[in-house]
Amino acid sequence: MRMDGAEVLKRTLTEDEAAILEAWYISLREGTSLQSGRIREAELQTQAKAVFGQLRDGLSSGGVDADAESYTPLRENLADISRSRAVQGFTPTDTANFVFSLKEPIFEALRRKSAADASALAAGVWAAGKVLDRLGLLTMEVFLASREEVIGRQGQEIAELSTPVVRLWDGILALPLIGTLDSARTGVVMENLLQAIVDEEAEIAIIDITGVPTVDTLVAQHLLKTVAAARLMGADCIVSGIRPQIAQTMVHLGVELNVISKATMADAFALALRRTGRKVVRQQAAEERC
Structure with missing residues (x-):
């Protein structure tokens, strides 16, 4: 048994x-x-x-x-x-x-x-x-x-925290990107940027890629998708932070962003101010003219 x-x-x-x-x-x-x-x-x-x-x-x-x-x-x-x-x-x-x-x-x-x-x-x-x-x-x-x-x-x-949209001026936004762009993160970037454009009624969005380690064909495609989505919402885009090494890589790969680009965010911000009819002057110089 x-x-x-x-x-x-x-x-x-x-x-x-x-x-x-x-x-x-x-x-x-x-x-x-x-x-x-x-x-x-x-x-x-x-x-x-x-x-x-x-x-x-x-x-x-x-x-x-x-x-x-x-x-x-x-x-x-x-x-x-x-x-x-x-x-x-x-x-x-x-x-x-x-x-x-x-x-x-x-x-x-x-x-x-x-x-x-x-x-x-x-x-x-x-x-x-x-x-x-x-x-x-x-x-x-x-x-x-x-x-x-x-x-x-x-x-x-982490993806949401690493893609903050910053209001630089009335109608001018900045999106500093850090790290590699992939399909999932591009979706988060696009969603945050488009919502900020609506909330701030922005005219120009600066996408800064200083913190992006490299730009290849795939990353360029993700950037172009973000730029196209922003344009559909009525905002022009400026890409800043393209380092010499990245520029050379993009030329070798034949990558074309088809968007206005500047070397630094400061240059991009200055251009954004001019395009919105503004300019920044030194206070001392302004007082002397008066």
Whole structure:
């Protein structure tokens, strides 16, 4: 007759709960989670106790199938823990060890309880390994998905912060670009610039590429798309910050921006003032003429 591993495991968890939990606490304290300072010991113990109880409840009717309905509260709890750890900056190893570190205390408890019955010991060890391995994989899947979401959101925020639209004068905007332009970032640049043109009723937009490391055919295409979109909104564009090295590269590649360009933003700003019927004069010179 085959021994029921789930029953052996559930009985061991129930009868030896205090010892298993204490051994698990010790293992968690020796890990890097507490040492990193990202979580308090009391919170870690609360999480461990809740997971332990939900594991025992899941075994009661779900057997060793960690995907069964009876394990739903445990899976949801572990998912919440994984997501919070992804946001808090825990490593994948720290997150996975929260579940996998429970193995050794359970195996030791099974050895104490079933040392005289080899079949019961084997069944219990198999059941514990099957359940904890599946839960550990679930924890890692949620953690990695949450980490990718955090990285994606941070990338979007960085892209928005690195493309500020600055109001230089009435009707004159400046868009200083830093870093490489790609399709995704061009969309952010275009959206920010067009919204600023509408908000400020701008006539001229200066796109400064001093911080762009290199301009190739693809980057030029992205710039032209931005310029074309700005023109559709009624604003002329001036490109500034084309360094000698970039100018040579563009000539060799045969890249044509087909837009007014200036070497520096100062030159572009002076041109923008002239095109809007303004000029800047020194105060002393103005007073002498008077």
